[in-house]
Amino acid sequence: MTGEPVLEIRNLSVEYGYDADAVRVLRDVNLTLHAGEVLGLAGESGCGKSTLAYAATRLLPPPGIITGGEVVFTSTRDDRRYDLLTATDDELRATRWEDTAIVFQGAMNSLNPVYRIGRQLTDAISAHRPEQSARQRRDRAAELLDMVGIPADRLRSYPHQLSGGMRQRVMIAMALALEPQLVIMDEPTTALDVVMQRQILQQLADLRTRLGFSVVFITHDVSLLIELADRIAVMYAGEIVEDATASQMYRTPRHPYTDGLLHSFPPLHGPRQELGGIPGAPPDLMSLPRGCTFAPRCRVALDRCRDERPALTATAFADREPHRRVACFQHEREAAAIPPSLTVM
Amino acid sequence: MVTPAQAPAVVTEPTAGSTRRRRGLTGNLLFFRNRKTVIGLVILGFFTVLALIGDLIAPYDPSLPSEVGLQPPSADHWLGTTLLGQDILSQILVGTRGVLFVGLLAGLLAAVLSVLVGVTAGFLGGIGDEGLSLLSNIFLVIPALPLIIIVAGLLPDAGGLTVALIIALTGWAWGARVLRAQTLSLRRRDFIEAARANGESTWRIIVFEILPNLTAVIASGFIGTVIFAILSEITLAFMGVTNISEWNWGTILFWAQSNQALALGAWWWFVPAGLCIAAVGTALTLINFGIDEFVNPRLRTTGKNAKILRARRIRARVGFTPVYRGTGKEQS
Numbered sequence: 001m002t003g004e005p006v007l008e009i010r011n012l013s014v015e016y017g018y019d020a021d022a023v024r025v026l027r028d029v030n031l032t033l034h035a036g037e038v039l040g041l042a043g044e045s046g047c048g049k050s051t052l053a054y055a056a057t058r059l060l061p062p063p064g065i066i067t068g069g070e071v072v073f074t075s076t077r078d079d080r081r082y083d084l085l086t087a088t089d090d091e092l093r094a095t096r097w098e099d100t101a102i103v104f105q106g107a108m109n110s111l112n113p114v115y116r117i118g119r120q121l122t123d124a125i126s127a128h129r130p131e132q133s134a135r136q137r138r139d140r141a142a143e144l145l146d147m148v149g150i151p152a153d154r155l156r157s158y159p160h161q162l163s164g165g166m167r168q169r170v171m172i173a174m175a176l177a178l179e180p181q182l183v184i185m186d187e188p189t190t191a192l193d194v195v196m197q198r199q200i201l202q203q204l205a206d207l208r209t210r211l212g213f214s215v216v217f218i219t220h221d222v223s224l225l226i227e228l229a230d231r232i233a234v235m236y237a238g239e240i241v242e243d244a245t246a247s248q249m250y251r252t253p254r255h256p257y258t259d260g261l262l263h264s265f266p267p268l269h270g271p272r273q274e275l276g277g278i279p280g281a282p283p284d285l286m287s288l289p290r291g292c293t294f295a296p297r298c299r300v301a302l303d304r305c306r307d308e309r310p311a312l313t314a315t316a317f318a319d320r321e322p323h324r325r326v327a328c329f330q331h332e333r334e335a336a337a338i339p340p341s342l343t344v345m
Numbered sequence: 346m347v348t349p350a351q352a353p354a355v356v357t358e359p360t361a362g363s364t365r366r367r368r369g370l371t372g373n374l375l376f377f378r379n380r381k382t383v384i385g386l387v388i389l390g391f392f393t394v395l396a397l398i399g400d401l402i403a404p405y406d407p408s409l410p411s412e413v414g415l416q417p418p419s420a421d422h423w424l425g426t427t428l429l430g431q432d433i434l435s436q437i438l439v440g441t442r443g444v445l446f447v448g449l450l451a452g453l454l455a456a457v458l459s460v461l462v463g464v465t466a467g468f469l470g471g472i473g474d475e476g477l478s479l480l481s482n483i484f485l486v487i488p489a490l491p492l493i494i495i496v497a498g499l500l501p502d503a504g505g506l507t508v509a510l511i512i513a514l515t516g517w518a519w520g521a522r523v524l525r526a527q528t529l530s531l532r533r534r535d536f537i538e539a540a541r542a543n544g545e546s547t548w549r550i551i552v553f554e555i556l557p558n559l560t561a562v563i564a565s566g567f568i569g570t571v572i573f574a575i576l577s578e579i580t581l582a583f584m585g586v587t588n589i590s591e592w593n594w595g596t597i598l599f600w601a602q603s604n605q606a607l608a609l610g611a612w613w614w615f616v617p618a619g620l621c622i623a624a625v626g627t628a629l630t631l632i633n634f635g636i637d638e639f640v641n642p643r644l645r646t647t648g649k650n651a652k653i654l655r656a657r658r659i660r661a662r663v664g665f666t667p668v669y670r671g672t673g674k675e676q677s
Contacts, residue, residue: 018650018653018654018659054666058666058668059664062661062663064666065659065668066667066668066669067670
């Protein structure tokens with residue numbers, strides 16, 4: 001584990017809707033992000049990855065509502081420490097972008113088409129650093145563009161004059177404008193081709209090493225996370241089912257769902273093999289099964305799994321993997337399911 | 346963003362039978378569950394009934410003078426009498442029909458005209474658009490009221506029908522412009538392109554793809570024109586331009602004004618008619634709100650949620666997700 005905790009999410013619950021029909025999309029989620037860490041959030045569509053990130057920053061649009069828990073942000077630069085869920089609007093406004101910046105899912109469309117990107121970058125800076133001169137802001141904007149590998153003369157370009165990948169990088173530059181301690185990236189590379197994806201991720205990794213911010217990286221592409229993330233949290237039906245370092249998760253997935261995710265993309269090396277996939281469909285959040293939410297699709301489910309819901313706790317091998325947590329009664333089962341082709345790579 | 350897309354996806358998933366039936370019911374009756382709509386419809390319904398049976402239930406002949414002279418409200422004359430001893434309640438009851446007839450007819454005609462011209466212009470583009478836009482721009486600058494005064498002067502017995510026709514003819518252009526702009530924006534959206542690509546006919550695209558998206562604009566244009574038409578008609582009657590022997594609320598105000606009801610302190614002469622005008626205007630506006638929330642699927646739950654949000658003192662805003670710790674909802 002790297003450094004101190006930056007963001008501690010405790011028992012966060014979120015519902016969509018306000019009446020009796022409200023859907024509970026996050027159920028008592030616990031997650032800690034440490035300084036300088038890249039945390040990957042993985043899971044199927046609709047499992048609550050984005051909801052978790054947006055709820056933790058209070059950016060969830062209506063009809064989303066947070067019904068419990070706390071999200072404590074601890075600054076690593078000074079001794080500020082506050083609960084985002086009890087912060088007032090002004091406090092939130094002041095700390096957003098300063099402490100936590102977000103690169104949105106459709107980040108390419110987050111740029112206003114009628115302003116030059118230089119103007120949009122300096123706007124973000126001037127909103128939080130009004131004391132800076134226009135010249136300082138412009139220099140900073142040029143520096144930011146340079147940081148993400150775009151020549152500084154592009155400051156005079158309009159968004160439509162940039163390619164999708166460049167716009168995405170402008171958004172990443174904008175997120176880094178105020179040197180935040182935490183950057184949330186919601187599928188930032190989904191709309192890009194794999195070449196661009198690789199370039200951007202490479203840059204992101206370099207920037208992280210240089211500037212030392214923490215990243216929450218949301219994606220459904222587990223193979224991407226294994227490479228990029230230090231730690232991965234796998235979500236299923238509004239809960240975290242496994243939370244482990246990337247290499248642990250990759251080598252010995254303890255939750256059958258993680259196991260299924262790892263088997264649903266082809267390895268680049270090794271012999272040809274059949275892809276497993278996960279049978280069934282994501283559960284209906286309106287009527288979750290009584291026991292483990294994954295039990296109906298689980299290959300190894302026991303009767304106990306259908307009656308009791310396993311909690312997210314330390315594994316049985318806690319002495320070897322101290323920070324690892326999993327929500328499965330059978331995580332001790334021999335992880336022989338991983339084919340050699342996957343573990344060799 | 347994933348979040349807004351997630352919520353509907355969850356809602357449409359199959360649920361237990363009882364839940365679904367309950368949902369279907371609320372879906373159909375949602376329009377009437379909105380308190381604003383219900384109040385608006387009740388008021389408008391009340392006046393519609395008066396318009397239909399007003400002259401049957403009117404206790405007196407509204408034009409018939411009597412010896413009682415100017416009287417405040419009493420058991421015999423609920424809303425008092427005019428200087429000539431005419432019963433004001435009867436005048437209001439008989440006058441309702443003219444007001445609503447002119448208002449609704451003018452609103453309907455103007456709405457039809459504006460849809461025809463506006464949507465066609467927006468969808469056609471090119472020279473057709475130029476021509477129709479020119480037409481609506483010309484009609485936009487024709488001042489309705491002076492025109493009606495002139496026409497009414499030329500036709501001494503111009504009745505409600507003439508007034509309604511003139512108001513409709515001069516009042517459609519604004520709606521047409523708004524509809525044209527909205528159609529222009531809709532025409533290039535992906536779902537229209539998709540409809541074109543899978544071979545839907547132009548008519549089907551206009552009627553099934555574009556028009557439903559314009560419902561809110563059409564409805565608000567209609568309601569706005571109805572209010573405008575009612576006010577114009579009352580103004581004309583009040584100025585004495587239209588036939589003053591034909592009763593409507595403006596005629597009452599005309600007589601009240603010309604007999605200096607205010608100076609005589611005869612508030613009952615003009616206050617009821619004024620309140621009726623205000624009530625109809627309010628009712629139409631409330632219905633407009635209801636239509637707005639109903640035809641836009643995204644706003645549909647707004648009215649339903651508003652009550653709960655108020656009760657729990659939650660302010661649902663974009664950018665600052667509310668935190669509410671008191672639901673006490675069991676973990677399902």
